[in-house]
Amino acid sequence: MKPPILKTFAACALAVATMPLAAQVVITGIADKAVYTDRAAFSVTAQAGYSCGARLDGNPVPLGVSVPVTNADYHELSVSATNNSTTTVTRQYVRFIVTSSERGNTENGLPPWVPYPVVNSATEEFAGSQLRLIVPESFPAGQPVPVVAWVEDSAGHALRANGLLQAPGQPAIQLRRGVGSGFLPAPPAPGPLDYAAEVGGLTANKVIDIETHTSWTPVSGIVNGAVSWPAGSRIAVQQNLTIPAGSSLTIGEGTVVRLAYRVNLTNSGSLVIQGTTARPVVFMAEDPGQPWGGIIMHWAGAQLEARGTI
Incomplete structure (x- = not known):
């Protein structure tokens, strides 16, 4: 009968070891x-009668004082308490994220990053090349206008x-290794917006028709x-908009898709x-200050074919 007794004791010990620390710490x-x-x-x-130890991300931290955490990252606080009478040890984990306000709310836990300074090329390096621009042919009024630019030899x-x-x-707009994007x-x-751009002696011109009135078609739910x-x-x-397996969505040229805050387009078809x-x-985001979610490829058989897309 000893094995069952040992198993029962082990199960009880495990339960004690993983119980919350509310009474001890x-x-x-x-x-x-x-x-x-x-x-x-x-x-x-x-608490009285317990010895305690705490580690933040694996490093010991002092007890009884306020410990500040300022580096943007995912953090784990591990706390253990030992009953001084029974030597029983209990543990608790607190997981939390510190975000950087510099990076916005779409990049939780990513620390600020300072890129290397850009050294712009001499005009001679652009000789014989062509500047290309992608901008909307027409665009709703009251919204920043996206621009994509690149240089080809x-x-x-x-x-x-x-x-x-x-312009x-x-x-x-900064071009890095021949490519750049930004917003006007x-x-x-409303009316024509003339965008005459130049870089390294290369020029290109686009005219964008800013719409007098834009009529939006509301869409959400399931694409059947x-x-x-x-x-x-x-x-x-x-x-949120979902394309289930077996369904398809085709978006014609010149279309503008405006998405609300954190809204996703999930594609399984x-x-x-x-x-x-x-x-x-x-x-584009409905509110430039509040990003939409993204396009999520949700199934291994999902297909995405995108051309001329900003």
Whole structure:
């Protein structure tokens, strides 16, 4: 009969070892699975009759004092308490994230990153090349206008040069290794917006029609069967949109898709985006200060074909 007794004792010991520490240790300032911006602080205090130890990310931390945590990252606080009478040890883990306000709320736990300074190329490096621009043919008023730019050599290959893309009255866009993107401020009035850009002696010009009135078609939920959004559509996605297996969504050139905060387009079927360099398909946030979610490929058999897409 000894083996069953030993098994029962082992099970009881395991239960004691993993029980919460509420009665033995007081942890204040942080909560399990919580997210804090820029800074968190906690303290660990042992109750009478217990010896306590605490480690943050594997490193010992003092007891009974406030411990600040300022580095943006995922953190684990491990606390153990030993009953001085029975020597029983119990443990508790508190997991939390400190985010950096510099990076926004889409990159939880990623520390700030300072890139190496860009050294722009001499004008001679751009000689014989061509500047290419992708901008919407037309765009809703009151919204920042996206711009994509790249430089090609005479053979049509990307020219790996750095430079500032500049246009009168518009903010500069940095090209790194021949490619760059950015936004033009929301135009104050409808009508044609002339964007005449230059970098390294190369020039290109695009005219964007800022719409007087934009009529949005609301879409959300499930895409059933074969669905097409015609060229030039204006689609407003207020809630998550899902393409299930066996269904398809085709988006015509020149379409603008506006998505609400954190809204996702989940694809388990087929998504075909038929933009062109002259009339790209644009995915944009409803509020420029609140990013939409993303396109999620949710199944191994899901298909995505995207051309001319911003």
